[in-house]
Amino acid sequence: MPIFLIGMMGCGKTTIGKVLSEILNKRFIDLDEEIEKKENMKISDIFSKKGENYFREIESNLLFQMKDNDAIISTGGGIILKKINREFLKKYKTLFLYVPIEEILERVDIKNRPLLKNGKNKLFEIWEDRKDLYNQFEKVNLSNLSVYESAAKILYYITENNEEIIENDFQSVILKTKGLENLKNEKNIFVSNSVNRIYGDYFNCPYVLDDGEKIKNFDNLDILYRYLIEKEINRSDSLIAVGGGTVTDLIGYVGATFKRGVKIIFYPTTLLAQVDAALGGKTAVNLDKIKNVIGTFYKPEKVIIDPLSIISLKEENYIEGIIEAFKVSLIDGNINLFIDNIEKIKKRDLNTLIKIIKYAVKVKLDIVSKDPYDKNIRKALNLGHTFGHAFESYTNIPHGLSVGWGLIKELEFFSTNLKDKEYILDFLNKIIPRNILNMEINNENLIKYIYQDKKIISKEEITIPVIEEVGKFKLKNINLKHIKNKY
Ligand SMILES: NC(=O)c1ccc[n+]([C@@H]2O[C@H](COP(=O)([O-])OP(=O)(O)OC[C@H]3O[C@@H](n4cnc5c(N)ncnc54)[C@H](O)[C@@H]3O)[C@@H](O)[C@H]2O)c1
Known part of the structure; x- marks a missing residue:
């Protein structure tokens, strides 16, 4: 079935349509482009040489031919002017992409926009003429959203509900497409600012936290405990954390400690949080610059993963999650899920991402259920983290990307006989941003940070997981001199 995108010029129909077609692995058709191909002329030339009525005629004819295309189809801004077009569009899934006219004014370029030949202010007039016609369709508000944020929001209008349980003795997880919609009638929601900006329609009076690591501090704990007292929260209530690992770590810790433990429910919305945090x-908070030094082991009542939410991530946060999931595959074995699908991963192909989430969640939970308190095999999950943490402290590069850098270094140094090493390094080199791979590092400084690692067992040695062959690791005590000599 076709999915039509309608809206004012400059609302992003073509750019967002292309991205959606990659995410859903569907064809993308731009109706204006089809008209230009058919007439072998730019739209502005069709208008000036043959007139608007001629253009509208061809536009309708082409529109009606789209009915059997299983594609994302972007349309010209004036498609809704003709009643027969509107009647046709109403038979199919048609979304009105709404962006306030002031925002459109900033984006739109008058080149090849025949209706704006006398200046951009004409847009106000066009909007006044057309707004009632657009409003006859399902409206998606894309105000202040980036392309991927817009695509994620639109997915909630065009994908099916789907729910699956990933069973595990330690902790079961619900994988639920459009899971965030559950939250409409819930209370005690704690959400990060960006997530609230994009998905705020689903949250009822949430408590909004700042974005990023800075929320995991003692000042915030003080504020949150007082807020819970004021709200008269008790042990029969649940606190719902919606956001990345910083939100789940912080609210997890608050939940674990407030009145000796209230229920917590996680809706992780970054890929890293879904497959790891x-x-x-x-659960944990930081003390000054010392990360995760105060924390607990405390299980959430429920974890609900909504794969659609990760589509809106910034590129850097998205890649961080891919790296953490790939790390797990080195421990378990199915690296081909990543390596064979690198192009789909780059395009955020939803089906591939759902496979990756399911796989990485299952492997992490299998490991955790065998060693919940980090005594032995759970340490395997530290792969890439010894060098990664040192790099993170030294450079302030975000955690997941630093782990990617650390993975490369640890594989190069310690996995000496690993058969598929080149293949694995090639994947990492293709997804980690170039500026990080090329960073100049002062080795002496980096090693100083490694000395501060929690896994240090003596002045000389550190225990780190080493991949010997894909799917097999060994915890090895590595002499720090050995690391120094590698540099
Ligand atoms: N408890 C654990 O076992 C564990 C494991 C790994 C990491 N962690 C912790 O997790 C934290 C890192 O987590 P993170 O990478 O998720 O960082 P984060 O929580 O800072 O999220 C990254 C950014 O993405 C934004 N964001 C979240 N969801 C979004 C969405 N759907 N669309 C657009 N933007 C979105 C956030 O607001 C934030 O700005 C660190 O504090 C780390 O210590 C904990």
Whole structure:
């Protein structure tokens, strides 16, 4: 079935349509482009040489031919002017992409826009003439959203509900497409600012936290405990954390400690939180610059993963999650899920992402259920983290990207006989941003940070997981001199 995108010129129909077609692995058709191909002329030339009525005639004819295309189809801004077009569009899934006219004014370029030949202010007039016609269709408000944020929001209008349970003795997880919609009638929601900006329609009076690591501090704990007292929260209530690992770590810790433990429910919305931070029951806050030094083991009542939410991530946060999931595949074995699908991963192909989430969640939970308190095999999950944490402290590069850098270094140094090493390094080199791969590092400084690692067992040695062959690791005590000599 076709999905039509309508809206004012400059609302993003073509750019967002292309991205959606990649995410859903569907064809993309731009109706204006089809008209230009058919007439072998730019739209502005069709208007000036043959007139608007001629253009509208061809536009309608082409529109009606789209009915059997299983595609995302972007249309020209004036498609809704003709009643027969509107009647046709109403038979199919048609979404009105709404962006306030002031925002459109900033974006739109008058080149090849025949209706704006006398200046951009004409847009106000066009909007006044057309707004009632657009409003006859399902409206998606894309105000202040980036392309991927807009695409994610639109997915909630065009994908089916789907729910699956990933069973595990330690902690079961619900994978639920459009899971965020559950939250409409819930209370005690704690959400990060960006998530609230994009998905705020689904949250009822949430408590909004700042974005990023800075929320995991003692000042915030003080404020949150007082807020819970004021709201008369008790042990029969649940606190619902919606956001990345910073939100699940912080609210997890608050939930674990307030009145000796209230229920917590996680809706992780970054890929990293879905495959890692929200699983396994670790909660933490930071003390000054010392990360995760105060924390508990405390299991959430429920973890609900909505795969659609990760589509809106910034590129850097998205890649961080891919790296954490790939790390798990080195421990478990199915690296081909990533390596064979690199192009789909780059395009955020939804089906591939759902496979990756399911796989990484299952492997992490299997490991955690065998060793919930981090005594032995759970340490395998530290792969890439010894060098990664040192790099993160030294450079302030975000955690997941630093782990990617650390993975490369640890594989190069310690996995000496690993058969598929080149193949694995090639994947990492293709997804980690170039500026990080090329960073100049002062080795002496980096090693100083490695000395501060929690895994240090003596002045000389550190225990780190080493991949010997894909799917097999060993915890090895590595002499720090050995690391120094590698540099
Ligand atoms: N408890 C554990 O076992 C564990 C494991 C790994 C990491 N962590 C912790 O997790 C934290 C890192 O988590 P993170 O990478 O999720 O960082 P984060 O929580 O800072 O999220 C990254 C950014 O993405 C934004 N964001 C979240 N969801 C979004 C969405 N759907 N669309 C658009 N933007 C969105 C956030 O607001 C934030 O700005 C660190 O504090 C780390 O210590 C904990």
